[in-house]
Amino acid sequence: MSEVAIPPQRNAISRLWNDxxxxxxxxxxxxxxxxxxxxxxxxxxAVDNLAAIGKGFSYKFLWQPSSYDINQHFIxxxxxxxxxxxxxxxxxxxxxxxxxxIILSSILGFTLGVLRLSKNWLTNKLAYVYIEYVxxxxxxxxxxLVHGIIVHSLPVPKNAINFNDTAxxxxxxxxxxxxxxxxxxxxVIGLFVGAIVFMLWFxxxxxxxxxxxxxxxxxALIGVGTIVILPLIVYFLLGSPIVWNIPExxxxxxxxxxxxxxxxxxxxxxxxxxxxxxxGEIVRAGIVAVSYGQTEAASALGISRGRTLSLxxxxxxxxxxxxxLTSQYLNITKNSSLAVxxxxxxxxxxxxxxxxxxxxxxxxxxxxVLLIYLVLSLLISAAMNWYNNRIKLVEx
Amino acid sequence: MRVTKTxxxxxxxxxxxxxxxxxxxxxxxxxxxxxxxxTTGLAGFAAPDENGRWEGFDASFCRAVAAAxxxxxxxxxxxxxxxxxxxxxxxSGEGDxxxxxxxETMSRDTDLKLNFLPxxxxxxxGFLVRSDLGVTxxxxxxxxxxxxxxxxxxELNLADYFRANGMSYxxxxxxTNEEGISNYSANRCDVxxxxxxxxxxxxxxxxxxxxxxxxxxxxxxxxxGGATRHGDDEWSDVGKWVVNALIIAEELGVNSTxxxxxxxxxxxxxxxxxxxxxEGDMGSMLGLDAQWAVRAISVAGNYAEIFDANIxxxxxxxxxxxxxxxxxxxxxxxxxxxx
Numbered sequence: 198m199s200e201v202a203i204p205p206q207r208n209a210i211s212r213l214w215n216d217x218x219x220x221x222x223x224x225x226x227x228x229x230x231x232x233x234x235x236x237x238x239x240x241x242x243a244v245d246n247l248a249a250i251g252k253g254f255s256y257k258f259l260w261q262p263s264s265y266d267i268n269q270h271f272i273x274x275x276x277x278x279x280x281x282x283x284x285x286x287x288x289x290x291x292x293x294x295x296x297x298x299i300i301l302s303s304i305l306g307f308t309l310g311v312l313r314l315s316k317n318w319l320t321n322k323l324a325y326v327y328i329e330y331v332x333x334x335x336x337x338x339x340x341x342l343v344h345g346i347i348v349h350s351l352p353v354p355k356n357a358i359n360f361n362d363t364a365x366x367x368x369x370x371x372x373x374x375x376x377x378x379x380x381x382x383x384x385v386i387g388l389f390v391g392a393i394v395f396m397l398w399f400x401x402x403x404x405x406x407x408x409x410x411x412x413x414x415x416x417a418l419i420g421v422g423t424i425v426i427l428p429l430i431v432y433f434l435l436g437s438p439i440v441w442n443i444p445e446x447x448x449x450x451x452x453x454x455x456x457x458x459x460x461x462x463x464x465x466x467x468x469x470x471x472x473x474x475x476x477g478e479i480v481r482a483g484i485v486a487v488s489y490g491q492t493e494a495a496s497a498l499g500i501s502r503g504r505t506l507s508l509x510x511x512x513x514x515x516x517x518x519x520x521x522l523t524s525q526y527l528n529i530t531k532n533s534s535l536a537v538x539x540x541x542x543x544x545x546x547x548x549x550x551x552x553x554x555x556x557x558x559x560x561x562x563x564x565x566v567l568l569i570y571l572v573l574s575l576l577i578s579a580a581m582n583w584y585n586n587r588i589k590l591v592e593x
Numbered sequence: 594m595r596v597t598k599t600x601x602x603x604x605x606x607x608x609x610x611x612x613x614x615x616x617x618x619x620x621x622x623x624x625x626x627x628x629x630x631x632t633t634g635l636a637g638f639a640a641p642d643e644n645g646r647w648e649g650f651d652a653s654f655c656r657a658v659a660a661a662x663x664x665x666x667x668x669x670x671x672x673x674x675x676x677x678x679x680x681x682x683x684x685s686g687e688g689d690x691x692x693x694x695x696x697e698t699m700s701r702d703t704d705l706k707l708n709f710l711p712x713x714x715x716x717x718x719g720f721l722v723r724s725d726l727g728v729t730x731x732x733x734x735x736x737x738x739x740x741x742x743x744x745x746x747x748e749l750n751l752a753d754y755f756r757a758n759g760m761s762y763x764x765x766x767x768x769t770n771e772e773g774i775s776n777y778s779a780n781r782c783d784v785x786x787x788x789x790x791x792x793x794x795x796x797x798x799x800x801x802x803x804x805x806x807x808x809x810x811x812x813x814x815x816x817x818g819g820a821t822r823h824g825d826d827e828w829s830d831v832g833k834w835v836v837n838a839l840i841i842a843e844e845l846g847v848n849s850t851x852x853x854x855x856x857x858x859x860x861x862x863x864x865x866x867x868x869x870x871x872e873g874d875m876g877s878m879l880g881l882d883a884q885w886a887v888r889a890i891s892v893a894g895n896y897a898e899i900f901d902a903n904i905x906x907x908x909x910x911x912x913x914x915x916x917x918x919x920x921x922x923x924x925x926x927x928x929x930x931x932x
Contacts, residue, residue: 249824252684252706265748266755266764276752341772348779368781369738369763448736449783450763459781460765540743540767540776550677551748551766557705559681 247560258556259284265551267542269458280552287547288569294464294543295530295573301469302529303522306476313481324477331474337535339471344463344539351459354450363443365451368459374441375455381438385428392423460541464533472529476522483518484510515588523581527574534570544569617689617821617828618662618880626668629655630688633673635770636794637903637910638694647671650903651692653893654713654819658690658835661885666892675769676743680705684822690832692819694788696746701820708829710819711836711928713896715916717811718750719789721796724806726783731810735760740782742773747787750813770795788815790904790912797909831879838886840928841868842895843919849894856887867931875931886931896926 213219244254259281266276270286271293312324331339351368352358358366365372396419403414432438444454487510495505536543537550545566553562621627631639631651639649647655647669656666672688683691684706694716695701697709722728731754741747743766755762765782767773774795777785785795789811796802819836821829842848845865847855856869866872870883879885893899900917904910918924 252704264752265766266752266762268763268765276749276756345775345779348776348781353780368779449734450736450738452736537768538772540740540765540772542766546743546766546768550768551743554677554743555746555749557680557701559677 243560254560255558256561258552258558258561261556263552264555267547269461269542280548280556283552284544284548284565287542287544287549290541290547291530291533291536291543291545291569291573294461294468294533294536294541297465298468298472298529298533299526301465302472302476302525305469305473306525307480309473309477310480310484313477314484328474328477331471332478336467336471336532337538339467340464340535340539343467343470344459347459347463354446357446357451363441364454365444365446367451369450370456370458371462372444372451372454372456374443375453377440377442379438379440381435382432384435385432385438388431389424389428392427396420396423458541460536460539463539464536464541468529468532471532472525475525475528479518479521479525480514483514483516486517487513512588516585516590519581519585519588523578523585526577526581530573530577531570617825618831621662621689621828625663626670627655627659627662627690628670628672628688629658630672630674630679630682630691630693631655632693633675635694635791636798637908638790638794639671639692648903650714650899651694653899653903654692654836654839655690656892657839657889658832660888660892661835661838661881662831664888666888680707683707683820689828690819690821694790694817695820696788696815697818697820698746706823707820708823708826710821710829710832711840712816712818713836713840714790714817715925716788716790716815716817718747718786718813718815719792719811720808721777721785721792721805722783722808723780724804728783728808731808731812732758732760734762734784736762737783738763738765738781739784739786740765740767740773740777742770742787742791743768746813746815751786754812774798788817790817790910793904793910793912797911827880831881834879834931835885835889837928838868838889838931839896839899840919840926841931842886842890843897844921844928847890847895848898849891852887852890864930864932873932 213223247254260279262277263280263283264276265283267274267283267286269290271289272282272286274282274286309324309328312320313328315321315324348368351366354365354367354369357372360366363374396416399419400416403416407413442453444451444456446452491509491513492505495509496502500508533543534545537546540546549562549566553559556562629652631647631649634640635649637649639647639651639655642648652669652671655669655671659669660666672682674682674688674691674693679691679693679695680701682688690710691707692713694714696716697712701707702709720731720734728734734755739751739762741751741764748764748766751762751764765776767776770787770791773785773787776782777795778799785792787795789807792807796805796807799805819832821832841864842852845862845868847865847868852869855865856871859866859869859871863872867875868886870876870885870887874883876883876885894902897919900914901907904912906913914922914924916925918926920927
């Protein structure tokens with residue numbers, strides 16, 4: 198139907214409706230209004246119903262004393278602290294397991310991916326079996342299994358596995374000496390930070406020299422020297438300015454030192470092991486997707502095997518690996534909420550669990566937990582998208 | 594049809610048909626079934642038996658209410674709930690009444706908008722430890738690892754107790770009783786704490802119950818009772834008087850075996866007559882018929898029978914009546930009179 202076919206006296210609305218583009222805009226607007234209206238209705242309904250039984254929506258409880266204790270807290274916390282502080286403690290515990298999980302799952306995942314490509318039949322098949330087993334069992338079972346193995350098989354504090362009277366492994370955690378920092382140690386830290394800044398500059402400088410003259414500096418080796426070895430030498434020259442607080446068995450438990458609790462270890466290992474299987478497959482797919490001709494071309498140019506991998510294959514594979522890797526990082530963060538099953542005090546167990554239960558503010562607490570996961574996920578996505586943009590194919 | 598479906602869906606995923614409106618009694622009668630909120634399974638209190646039939650102390654109270662209101666103690670739909678979901682289920686109208694070893698507290702009564710029924714079990718938080726630890730009192734628990742079943746006021750009592758006594762401890766908060774027991778039996782914790790009745794139930798389920806002892810200290814008052822939601826006083830009254838009737842029946846010596854004889858016709862004891870509905874007009878005051886209490890008592894017996902059958906000394910839980918004995922026998926169980 199062409200424009201000419203529409204008689205001019207037709208009213209404006211039907212003319213708008215007959216235009217394909219306007220029609221699609223109208224439909225989209227109506228759909229948006231309907232969807233927003235639907236959610237507005239549900240929220241309104243919930244608020245009205247809460248008001249009807251006299252339970253207004255209020256966050257005042259956040260400033261009341263929480264009246265419960267949390268075993269793992271990185272900030273000062275006691276049962277006299279507020280629910281808000283309990284939430285922060287939970288949030289830090291969630292962050293710890295998420296970050297540690299992302300690091301370990303990446304290392305394991307990349308290793309698995311490479312092993313899956315190995316020409317050695319045994320390593321290849323071992324990686325294959327591991328991946329298939331782990332991927333096809335729910336992560337909650339992994340968590341319960343690892344936790345069960347730790348608490349049932351490790352000895353009680355009295356019979357702790359003793360590492361030279363300084364560290365002790367028990368089913369209540371791994372007790373290690375805790376560092377107590379003396380003022381001089383800050384000099385070592387300052388040197389360490391300075392070394393990192395220097396190396397960032399030196400890397401660019403070395404690149405420039407190589408571009409100009411073709412001279413190649415062993416940047417990695419110099420890096421290790423300045424960032425690790427130099428601060429270590431200074432540390433010993435200053436007379437080791439760290440006092441170690443060594444754990445000691447007193448009564449029921451070890452006192453002093455640091456403790457890594459079995460709940461954390463179980464959650465960390467189970468989440469990492471589980472996610473690593475997925476990452477392994479992503480890495481394998483990414484590497485396989487880089488055409489073998491690229492490798493052959495590189496060796497034809499006389500580039501060594503290692504540099505072929507780091508300069509030719511991996512940069513191209515990363516473009517394929519990073520987007521699905523992002524969702525694995527999101528998964529590990531969200532799956533950490535299963536912590537509650539084994540008693541790791543994450544954000545769900547604190548504000549979404551005990552606080553919720555003691556104050557009876559289900560809606561308020563669940564909104565907080567929801568927002569926390571939403572913000573965490575969006576931050577991870579944003580960081581990974583930034584990285585993805587940096588490494589994506591530069592089209593000329 | 595589509596409109597109703599959409600509306601029903603919307604109502605279901607929002608906080609559902611909230612129960613501030615009166616008329617739960619009429620709703621239950623019209624439905625022909627009582628929705629009773631219970632635990633997901635606590636031996637002796639409410640748990641499905643091998644045939645899938647809910648049994649236990651709390652379950653019996655559900656049946657007594659159903660019998661009083663609907664005339665049939667089997668017309669109960671048991672709604673299992675966790676510590677977290679129980680009040681939401683009640684307040685959202687998924688349940689009509691709650692019997693879930695729930696402690697009556699001021700904040701629950703006021704802020705959570707609940708009406709508590711008379712206390713049907715006087716409990717308190719206790720400690721379960723291995724006998725080979727050599728601990729005889731909770732005051733010796735400084736530095737211990739304590740497993741806590743989360744989702745109750747247990748964390749608060751524990752934190753208060755250890756703080757008040759200047760002792761430290763490592764809390765291990767576990768979501769379910771099963772996982773809590775697993776941690777305790779693996780020696781992840783020295784102590785397991787929850788209400789003493791729950792500990793008795795837990796101890797009975799352990800591999801070797803005699804290797805574990807309950808410490809003498811009871812660190813909190815936990816008056817357990819049923820609850821209804823705010824705003825429906827008629828319905829709350831029904832729940833309240835069914836519980837009272839079961840307690841009074843024990844006081845008057847009326848039980849499920851002799852009830853036919855005692856309530857067949859008006860006798861010499863006016864109290865029994867009023868309970869039986871052979872004198873006065875008590876049932877209609879509740880919006881029920883004259884036989885309400887007779888049916889409630891017939892279904893699972895009076896308070897003593899319910900106690901003995903589910904949690905008493907002859908059961909695996911082996912709980913003594915203690916505080917829960919009738920006031921005539923030195924306990925504090927004392928129900929307001931029917932008159």
